[in-house]
Amino acid sequence: MKEAVLRKLAESGLAFDAxxxxxxxxxxxxxxxxxxxxxxxxxxxxxxPRAVKWLFHAARADLPLDAAxxxxxxxxxxxxxxxxxxxPEVKPNLPEGKVTxxxxxxxxxx
Amino acid sequence: MALTTQSTLRVVLYExxxxxxxxxxxxxxxxxxxxxxxxxxxxxxxxxxxPHDRGSMLVLGKFAGGGSLATEGLSxxxxxxxxxxxxxxxxxxxxxxxxxxAEFGAAKxxxxxxxxxxxxxxxxxxxxxxxSFCLFGVxxxxxxxxxxxxxxxxxxxxxxxxxxxxxxxxxxxxxxKAGPINGDVVQNSDLGKEKMKIDISALLGGDVYSALRxxxxxxxxxxxxxxxxxxxLAERQKCLAKLANAGDIPIEVLMSLPSPEEIQRxxxxxxxxxxxxxxxxxx
Numbered sequence: 001m002k003e004a005v006l007r008k009l010a011e012s013g014l015a016f017d018a019x020x021x022x023x024x025x026x027x028x029x030x031x032x033x034x035x036x037x038x039x040x041x042x043x044x045x046x047x048x049p050r051a052v053k054w055l056f057h058a059a060r061a062d063l064p065l066d067a068a069x070x071x072x073x074x075x076x077x078x079x080x081x082x083x084x085x086x087x088p089e090v091k092p093n094l095p096e097g098k099v100t101x102x103x104x105x106x107x108x109x110x
Numbered sequence: 111m112a113l114t115t116q117s118t119l120r121v122v123l124y125e126x127x128x129x130x131x132x133x134x135x136x137x138x139x140x141x142x143x144x145x146x147x148x149x150x151x152x153x154x155x156x157x158x159x160x161p162h163d164r165g166s167m168l169v170l171g172k173f174a175g176g177g178s179l180a181t182e183g184l185s186x187x188x189x190x191x192x193x194x195x196x197x198x199x200x201x202x203x204x205x206x207x208x209x210x211x212a213e214f215g216a217a218k219x220x221x222x223x224x225x226x227x228x229x230x231x232x233x234x235x236x237x238x239x240x241x242s243f244c245l246f247g248v249x250x251x252x253x254x255x256x257x258x259x260x261x262x263x264x265x266x267x268x269x270x271x272x273x274x275x276x277x278x279x280x281x282x283x284x285x286x287k288a289g290p291i292n293g294d295v296v297q298n299s300d301l302g303k304e305k306m307k308i309d310i311s312a313l314l315g316g317d318v319y320s321a322l323r324x325x326x327x328x329x330x331x332x333x334x335x336x337x338x339x340x341x342x343l344a345e346r347q348k349c350l351a352k353l354a355n356a357g358d359i360p361i362e363v364l365m366s367l368p369s370p371e372e373i374q375r376x377x378x379x380x381x382x383x384x385x386x387x388x389x390x391x392x393x
Contacts, residue, residue: 017152030118050230051292052293
């Protein structure tokens, strides 16, 4: 699945970020995730939208609820994922909830 | 060094101005080789590349015969290496990345399996069950007494026990095999299944730590009489298998538990932290 999606992306003329492990980047609070979250509309091919939403949150990089589309490679076929990636229209699908900036983790208490 | 402070290497596959584009097959092979080694890769076909905030950057491209690249915003804090990959096969591309990673002292990927709890704050009620449950200090609270996963690398690989303890199914392990722990939508039927409003208790119809202690004491008495190491091992395995089945906890995690006394000490400590956090919450 991942290989098929990557192959299609590589054949395209699109700019994209490919990461080996989103979980690891979240645990590291990798600044690339902040860059993605702050960069406007974004499509992410990964796993379940709920997990992706909170992985980004854990990295202190909340995704925009109205401009982030997560394509679930555990549930969709490679064809469905690539078709959605290449579709210029962004269909936001993150679960909407109560999270606000005040919900972001603060520095750990001593 | 904490994961969040380790330096990382960002790899850019540059195919914009003053660089030749790669053939699609070569591009796919290069990307695959780099991802396999754990690198994050940005493929750029034009425009600007944002600097990497915490670490170093390796820019790969077919620069031979091209003009120079316009660079700005570079600093000593974010070292950048440009590597012409004209004529390189995937092995050499991979070696270039490994070499840059070593040179810049960036973190090596794959040394730690990223297994840690991800909290769904849409569901979390800050009840501190997870903080009270975890013996390994994964959880903590922020300045406002809000629960958070703080020490990811303390988490025991493949163990989803705390997510089963969570009464709201708010704890995810994205690499887990099944929903809702893997992040799949939580159904009402999942809540019935996941809800184990316990302080560790209901896993075995009683306090797990107490059960472990009792079994350990009973085993000591019995084994001192029988002097049968095989029976001791069989009994321990039987006990651990039951625990493993009850909570889907890997047997390796249970086998690595500290002594009953240490378990009790940690449990008391975790409960105290949870109690303090609950007491500090605004009414």
